[in-house]
Structures are given as C-alpha cells and as structure tokens.
Amino acid sequence: MNYTIQRMWIASSRSQREAWENLLHQASIRTEELVEYTVGIYDGEKLVATGSRYKNVLKCIAVCKDYTGGEVVSLLISHLMTEIFDAGFERCYVYTKPQSVQSFLYMGFEEIERVEDDLVFLEKAVWGFQSFLNELAKKKEEGEKISGIVMNANPFTLGHQYLIETASAKSDLLHVFVLSEDVSLFPAKVRKRLVEEGTRHLPNVRIHDTGDYMVSAKTFPSYFLKEDKDTTEVQATLDAKIFKNHIAKALGITTRFVGEEPLSFATNIYNESMKKVFGEDLQLVILPRKEYDSEVISASRVRKYLAEDRLEELKGLVPECTYRFLHSEEGEVIIRTLKESLKS
Structure with missing residues (x-):
C-alpha cells in the first residue's frame, strides 16, 4: 500500500x-x-x-x-x-x-x-551501552570496599561534598556519577567540573558521567504506564536495576551511598526502590543530610537564595569552588537565566 x-x-x-x-x-x-x-x-x-x-x-x-x-x-x-x-x-x-x-x-x-x-x-x-560499560570496566580498581554515588549537583553544595567525604572515608575507592543529562539550570559540564574541583582533596574518589543511561524525572517518559502506576517508583526501579546489574558489576561496586530525604517524597521512593532492587547483593547506605542554620542543605535551597539575591548567605551552603563560580561571568549568566525563568 x-x-x-x-x-x-x-x-x-x-x-x-x-x-x-x-x-x-x-x-x-x-x-x-x-x-x-x-x-x-x-x-x-x-x-x-x-x-x-x-x-x-x-x-x-x-x-x-x-x-x-x-x-x-x-x-x-x-x-x-x-x-x-x-x-x-x-x-x-x-x-x-x-x-x-x-x-x-x-x-x-x-x-x-x-x-x-x-x-x-x-x-x-554503534557505540552503545555495552561500549559504555567496557570503558567503565577499564577504570576498575582493586579494593575491599568499592562504593558508588549518583548525583545531579544542581549546583554542587556542601551537602553533596559532605556525602562524598563521608562515603570516601568509609571506602577504599569511591565512584561518583554526575548526571550527564542537560535539563538542569546548571549545565552538565559545569556540574561535573564543580564536583571534580570540590573533591580534589580526596585521593580515592573517581568522577564519571552517567551517559544517557540515568535520566532525570523531567524527561523520563511515563505516557504508556498504567494510570495507577507510580512513575517515580518505576523510574527508580529501572535506575536501580541498571546500576546494580550493569554499572556496579563493571566497576566492582559493592555499596551505594545516598543521602536521606526528609523533605522529598519522591527521593524517599527512590531510596525505598533501591533497597528492594539491591537486596543483599548491593549494600545501600543512607546517610543523614548535612544542615546549616537548622535546615537541610539542598540544591533547591541554593537556587532559592540565588533567585532572591542572597549570594552572601550561600557561604554556609556551598563549597568555595561553587561560590567562586557563582561570582564568575558564567555563573552570573546562569543566575540571570534562573530569575528570568521565574518571571515567565
């Protein structure tokens, strides 16, 4: 026809x-x-x-x-x-x-x-997931306790730094994956660079891209799921299975560190889904969040302060590398973009 x-x-x-x-x-x-x-x-x-x-x-x-x-x-x-x-x-x-x-x-x-x-x-x-895993496997290093963290770092805060420092101290080697997807206020290259700069004092930390294999909730398609299905739970389960069955195996990761989420219902679902998927094969360690002024440090709190021109107050929320970036020309462009997005 x-x-x-x-x-x-x-x-x-x-x-x-x-x-x-x-x-x-x-x-x-x-x-x-x-x-x-x-x-x-x-x-x-x-x-x-x-x-x-x-x-x-x-x-x-x-x-x-x-x-x-x-x-x-x-x-x-x-x-x-x-x-x-x-x-x-x-x-x-x-x-x-x-x-x-x-x-x-x-x-x-x-x-x-x-x-x-x-x-x-x-x-x-042509160069797909198996090639991605093969490249990761080349970076595998020996150690009794190899750990992993996945973060967006939009932007990199003292909370992220604390999570990495704590996990680093409990590990022989720590692999940190920074979300590659460019749907956040801070571009992927900037987020990864700030994580690298903020962890240079930790010799056992390795920074990686996630590639296209871990996506944000913004772009995860849920249009074909049944109405009664929790999209966050399905996405979390998929991410956890990719990490456990493929990424952790490529690098010999035995422990995944995450921060507890007293403020985020969605991230709590993520953590619970990881527990179910990991089972006894991969240890999940949930660490308490770092606080400042009796409030949890979060990237959303940082973005709120940026929108309100409270840059000086960020000294208690972000490491020096992020604070310095926010005062750069590149950082000022991002802050303007944030403010303009809130007007529309």
Missing part, C-alpha cells in the same frame, strides 16, 4: 492535535508534551500511526490495530530514527511496553533493562 508520511504540528493545529490524541487514546497512551517532533503516517486521509521524538528518545509510538505488525510500524520507526541521526545524535533510545518490544528488536534495537511488566528500555547505537 502507498502510505504518506507527514509532520504533525500538534502545538498549532487543532485538527492534527485531536487526531493525534485520539490515536494515542486508542493505544492506551497518554499525551506527552515534552516532544520536539511528531510525525503521522496516513492511509489516504486516515491517520494510522504516529510517533514523536524528544532529542534522541522515541516517544508516543501508536499504531491503529489494523496496521500493527507490518509495514507501517517499520516505516514509522525508520523515519523517526532517521530524524534522530540526522539531528546529529549517535544513539537512539525508546522506553516501551513489554508487548511492543519485538517490533523494536526487529529494527535493530537492543534491550538495556526492563521493569517486569511495566517497561523496557532499549537502544540502537
């Missing part, structure tokens, strides 16, 4: 938006606003398939029941992959339902990890 492929302008065309929403609804998929490009495949004037992408992640893949398992699916996925690679990305990812996995495997995707009956995380790349 002759199908036509057409970009869908779901943000500006009401008719295309309605057709898109109807097809997603038929496939039991919720709408997802965090998309950059959406395409439709038409049989005549009938929309029979749609898919979107956000950066290098496929999203909102939906196909009419009468058109599944054939040419339409291949046409849709191939088109979206071409869009991603033409945009300069070297890897393509998709989170999907377990029952939809076969279509992606047929298109050359490889499974990274899954969360039981809820979700499967797949990738198509």
